[in-house]
Amino acid sequence: MKKRIYITRRLPEEAVAPLREQFDVRMWDLEGESVPRDVLLEEVASVHALWTMLSDTIDEEVFERATELEVISNLAVGYNNIDLQAARERGIIVTNTPDVLTETTADLTFGLMMMTARRLGEAERDLRAGEWKSWLPMGYVGMDVHQATLGIIGMGRIGEAVARRARGFDMNVLYHNRTRRHESESMFGFVYSDLDGLLEKSDFVVLLAPLTEETRGMIGAEQLAKMKKTAILINVARGEMVDEQALYEALKENRIWAAGLDVFAKEPIDLNHPLLTLPNVTTLPHIGSASIQTRLAMMAMNREAIANVLEGREPKNRVT
Structure with a gap:
């Protein structure tokens, strides 16, 4: 069975497509909207990887549901939306996207x-x-x-x-x-x-x-x-x-x-x-890194980190 990935916002297909060849990928698909909390809690119950945004609160409640979770890859340099202590206690890897932006x-x-x-x-x-x-x-x-x-x-x-x-x-x-x-x-x-x-x-x-x-x-x-x-x-x-x-x-x-x-x-x-x-x-509406080249580069870093963890390799940009 393919390992499962959930993406919390709609991303360009070109950024996601390489993962579909190896993994079962689901994505919240309403343009311009964050995934509702109840949907996120339902989805995490069976996923091995979460591809998150800074607007997603990944807290103890999420971790209690996410029994199969191995990695969270955050589309941001920051990661204050993620409870790192809760992730460490469960051996879940967290990555971000530094430098590129x-x-x-x-x-x-x-x-x-x-x-x-x-x-x-x-x-x-x-x-x-x-x-x-x-x-x-x-x-x-x-x-x-x-x-x-x-x-x-x-x-x-x-x-x-x-x-x-x-x-x-x-x-x-x-x-x-x-x-x-x-x-x-x-x-x-x-x-x-x-x-x-x-x-x-x-x-x-x-x-x-x-x-x-x-x-x-x-x-x-x-x-x-x-x-x-x-x-x-x-x-x-x-x-x-x-x-x-x-x-x-x-x-x-x-x-x-x-x-x-x-x-x-x-x-x-x-x-x-x-x-x-x-x-x-x-x-301005929080657009610090909003250039086409940079956002696609950030997504590529997330994608690579997820694939590395799910295939047993150490990811780059691990938050320690």
Whole structure:
């Protein structure tokens, strides 16, 4: 009997087809929708591999049902949606997709910085709505990106890729990280800073750290109060890292200048969320790695990891 695989979102057939030759593959097939919880719990009861998305909560309840499960492969770098302790206790391998999305996510991060600083979203919306009546000397004026100070919180691979792009804009780069990146400091001139110093000096504060108990809620009212009134907060990491109510109040009262957000504490964000009422907030629907080339490469990594485990080989990108 072929081993069974369940995929929790509809994926391109070209990404899935190679597995069908060797395994019994089932996939949630409603475009644009996550698999319902009750369906997921039913499906996992008989599968050997789960191909999951960051939006899937894989917790103790899932593991109790998944008695045959050998591997979970997550279509993301992050894996905070999976109870790793529960997986370890049952000998279930968890894999992710690091590295392959680094440059694409850095592109998006820098694009969101520029979009927010130069009010590109607001200007484009007004043009389409017929609100652009004439050229104005101070119409749609924003903040310069070139020669500004960029503060990166979380100097991993993506952080370094963003910082390298900043050099082309003659930006000064500060960073805060759990560990110093001495090689990057000497090679590129990046400057280490404590968190308070980074917040106080940066024109752009960019969140790129993983979500941990240490980083959850790390940007709240106290931290926002340390930022310049002309500063811009960019979050492409995880929404839970920011106190969204505190951010709303800081933006509404013009205590910071703007925010660009690709991630939110709850996704999709509710349309009545107060942040969506503010003109100085630029929002995107969690598209950091969303290029055709990168997403297909991520899927190929998942597919290879699943096949390796089910055929008795050690997978790459095992989460340890």
